[in-house]
Amino acid sequence: MTQRTWAALLAVPLFIALGLFTAVNPLPFVTYAPGLTLNVLGDSNGKPIIDVRGHRTYPDDGQLRMTTVSVTQRDAKLDLFTLMRTWFSRDEAVYPYQIQYGDSGSQQQDVQEGQVEMISSQDAAIAAAMRELGYHPKPVLEVLAVTPHMPADGKLRTRDVVRRFDGTRVTAATQLVKLIAKVPAGRAVPMTVDRKGKPVTVRIAPTEQDGHKLIGIRLGLGYTFPFDVKVNIDQDIGGPSAGLMFSLSIYDTLTPGSLTSGGRVAGTGTIDGQGRVGEIGGIQQKIVGARRDGAQLFLVPPANCPDALTSDHGSMRLAKAPTLEKAIAEVTAWGKNHDAKLPQCTASDRPAA
Template identity: 70%
Template sequence: MTQRTLAALLAVPLFVALGLYIAISPLPYVTYAPGLTVNVLGDNGNKPIITVQGHRTYRDSGELRMTTVSVTERNAKLDLFTLLRTWASRDDAIYPYAIQYGDSGSQQQDAQQGQVEMVTSQDSAVAAALTQLGINIHAGIEIVGVTPGMPADGQLQVRDILRSVAGHPVGPKTDVGALLQAVPAGTPVPIVVDRNGHRVRVSITPTTKAGHQVVGITLQVGYTFPFKVSVAIPDNIGGPSAGLMFALSIYDTLTPGSLTGGQVVAGTGTITADGTVGEIGGIQQKIAGARQDGAHLFLVPPANCADALGGDNGSMRLVKAPTLSKAISEVQAWSANHDAPLPSCGASS
């Protein structure tokens, strides 16, 4: 046996072993797949997702479906074979790990952030729907997250509206952090909130973290409404991208008749209190999920139109929805005539 032949025989298993190692080793990517869709006009268990106290409601047989994306978790280990299967799927996608999760964080932090964004999107949706109906709302500072184990845990709650901190009134532009910093270390801080229509007073002693006095709450601009509207989505769904569909469902619930004409409409998009619809991620997977669940019309944020054209929408129409008001008029026009001219996501979008 020549030296060259011996070297070749030794090299073959080494190359095979190297190939197998590469194939099964974790790679720095995440996958996107169509997630579940939820009819926001329907029920979560045996309870309506949209519930209203203090205002007449109107139920109908139509469906307004929020859409989701199934993303591999932060600690998932994806090998080459898994990524190749995903790459071969028309409805799935692959993205670099850093784009989805960055350089730091944990699954617990991801879940907490998703829930904060969900609370914020629901409140903005209520504000947008009521504003569309000409109902007055009032802005304030709302608690959208309470950190477990921190001083506020067990005393303050998500959706509490801050009214005063350390004796100072709190409004939409109040710097709550500055009020906490002004209190001597170790001193209990009186805090007053509105909770479910009742005034609640608590006393919390801040802790010091990174040189700042904190109580462990996440704040956003929130709103006080003249009646109560609740959105009960399963706890495993987070993020801000269902805002538009929440707002449409609330509007439909508070107005006579069926917005969809009894048909199935899906969509996505963040929403602000003034009704502006914003960009989201995973548009192609959301389109696929809506198509699979029988939607015939899909509302797309204008900023997502170009990417939406790469999704497999089948016969489902893709319609641009820049605002809540436009989305309402588009759904109404479509429900009256499925061939009605609408601002679609086309080649010129």
């Protein structure tokens, strides 16, 4: 038997063993699938999702649906067979693990980050809607998250507005970091926040970790509003991508009539306090979920248009929504006439790199 024959005979079982090993062992990828969609004009757990106090509201029999993506968790073990099945699915997608989760982190951190983004997106959505109504929300420094088992735990709450620390008026997150660093070890100092419009003062003793003094909070941009608006959403839903649909629903709830004229509209997109709509992930899966749940029109952030055009949207119309103002006009026009001319997505909408 020749040397080449021996090599071939040896290579075959090695190739089979390698194939079997790859097939049954985890690979560094995640999967995206269409998630739930939710009518933000409706109820959640017996409460209106858009809960307004101090301003008249107007019921709407139409639907404005936020969309979600179901992503495999950080610690999920996906083998080759699972990934190949997803790869050939028309409605699902496979992405490198690195793109979704990076090099470090934990499931708990992922959940907290999603909740922080959700709180921030809700506040920006409320601010954007109020600006469209002629109000002028005032920016403030807000607590977006409190870390368990840290000094602020049990003393501060999400959406507390930071006012003073150890007697000094606080106007920026960087300023608060410097003030915390100056506190002597073991000393508790007063910190004043506004909680639901009332001042609250607590005493907090910073702790030191990796050479930095911390109290265990995440800060971000918040706003003060002329009346109360709350978004009641399941805490298991995180991220910033429902901002546009929150804003539309708040605006619709606070104005007479129905934006959709009783129709079903879905969409996605981050939003800032000025009403500008930003890019999101998983647009193709969100479009599939919206079509599955009966939406007739889908609002797309301009940067997501190229991917949206290749999605399985069927007869559901796609409209480009760069701002809240434009989205309101588009939904209103569509509600009056489903064949109305609307700004369309094009493959060139994505900004140049």
